Amino acid sequence: MAPYTVHMSTLFDPKKKQWVEDVSITVDPVSGNIVSVQQRAPGSLGETVPAGDIDLRGKIVMPGLVDAHAHIFLHSYDERPSLSQKRDESNAERIIRASQHCRTALLAGYTTYRDLSSESMGEADAQVRDCINRGLIPGPRLFVATRALASTGSYELRSENHAGGVCYPRGGEAVDGPDEARKAVRRRLAAGADVIKFFADYRRRIMRYPPAQQHPYIVSATHPPADPNPDIVVFAQEEMDAIVREAKLGRAPVACHAGTIEGAKMAVAAGVLTIEHAYFADEELFQMMVERKCLFVPTLAVCERLHKKRFPEILAQTKLAYSLGVRLAVGGDTGTYPHGQNAREIELMVEGCGIPLEDVLEACTVGGWEACGGDLCGVPFGWLAPGVRADLIALPTDPRKDPRAFRTVDFVMKDGVVWKQDGKGVNLHKDQHTWIDC
Ligand SMILES: [Zn+2]
Structure with a gap:
């Protein structure tokens, strides 16, 4: 395979945040x-371009996109709630679904996924990552968390009301105390994690009004209080500090799920690289994040579906974060809604929050690389320079005029290999069968 050249007329340069020609x-x-x-x-x-080269003139070209918050083992909650996916789908089904999700994501223009926990699939996200890297299946470059860390009785499938004998798959890893936290980080890294994820808070009263646990956001018991399953902090400060300190020793970035302001502030104080969700946020939190260079992944696409009532407020908070100078990365908690529709997060940031398109695209490329740990992740991607990974996508319509342009990515290259051309997948079904006489 010899080097070849891709020719383009309009290119988005994320480092300059500019559109460049020719x-x-x-x-x-x-x-x-x-x-x-x-x-x-x-x-x-x-x-015409020289033989072997690729002509993308007339299209809008940019680096491959990074989804900074995805779950390859989840499919849309509209199809099946999360608990039912974990309880009622076999490992084989979940792995086969994940391999389809990876192909779909790649063909939608997402050349990198930060996969923030395997959702009861143990270390299988690291193993899928390795299968992609070995060329067995097409998919984005994965940076994975394996199991998320949380304290006992928080991000675990709860079973107080079950009929007895039911064995639920374990989700996150239950960790208590700074020593266990340190050990858990070491275990995650040894199990193949690229990024450590922990929960600052979670819905710890989830069983009080059953069967709300079937879907944590839908209340189905009679006469429940206004907020039957509030998010409550799950770790003490010294536990969060221990997680971050140990991850730094292991040269791994830390991502933190935060649903409360209190939990988010504790995590930022501990020194996490990214805050996920922060459904409740205020100016003080965002100022802390700016000072500590902490990235914000607002996951608007999942909020649009699961937090409808507060959604206008969540959009306004994200706009506030942007205007205060918080560094953003773009990932919608993909998997809770369909893989392949990742770009909904871009649309919501641009249209819903009013953040300029160029800033969102920079956050979706360079910002995504930073959310994966930047230099810690070992490979440069998300911008265009010699020595950087050759990830490119092309759109037939111009996103400056067409707000839905990212729904029809029609060219995808990852690591210099083309996976989609003129709207059709290529190289997806290589016949590797060869007969060897012995
Ligand atoms: Zn998530």
Whole structure:
């Protein structure tokens, strides 16, 4: 496989946050890297490009997108609630679904996924990552958390009301005290985690009004209090501190699920790299995040579905974070809604929050790389320069005019290999069968 060149007329450069014209990028499919980025003199290229090159002139090109908060083992909660997915689907079904989700995500233009917990599938997210890296299935570059950390009785499937003898799959890893926290981080890293995820808070009263646990946001008991399952902090400060300190020793980034302001502030004080969700946030939290260079992944797409009542407020909070200078990354908690519809998060940031498109696209590329740990993640991706991973996508319509442009990505390259061209998947069904006489 020899290096070849991709020619384009309009390119989004996330480092400059600018649209640039007449660029040609040479890539090496063996190393997977960009070799050179050249500015072409206008008119220097004929009607057709040299044999072996790719012509993306007339399309809108940018680096491959990063989904900073996804779950490959989940499919839409509209199809089946999360508990039922974990309880009623076999490991084989969940792995086969994950492999389909990975292909779908890649073909939708998402060349990197930060997969923030395997949702009762143990370390299988690390194993799917390795299968993609070995070329067994197509998919985004995965950075995985394996099991999320939480304290006893918080992010676990609860069973107080079950009929007895029911064995639920374990979800997160229950950890109590700074020593166990340190040990759990070491165990996660040894099990293949690229990123450590912990829960700052969760719905700890989930069994008081059954069967609300069938879907934590739908109240189905009679006469429940106004908020039957409030989010409550699950770790003490010293436990969060121990998680972050140990992860730093292990050179791994830390992501924190936070539903409460209190939990989010404790996590930011502990030094996490990213705060996920923060459904409740205030200016003080965002100021802390700016000071400590903590990224915010607001997961608007899941909030649009599960937090309808407060959604306008959640959009306004995200706009406030942006205007205060909080660093954003883009990921909708994909999997709770369909993989392939990842770009809903881009649409909500632009249309719902009023954040300029260029800032959102920068957050969805360079910001995504930073959320994966930046230099800690070992590979540069998300912008266009020699030595950076050759991830490119192209859109037939211009997102500056068409707010739905990201729904029809029609070209995808990851690591210098083309996976979609002119709207159709390519290289997806390689026949690897060869007969060897012995
Ligand atoms: Zn999530």
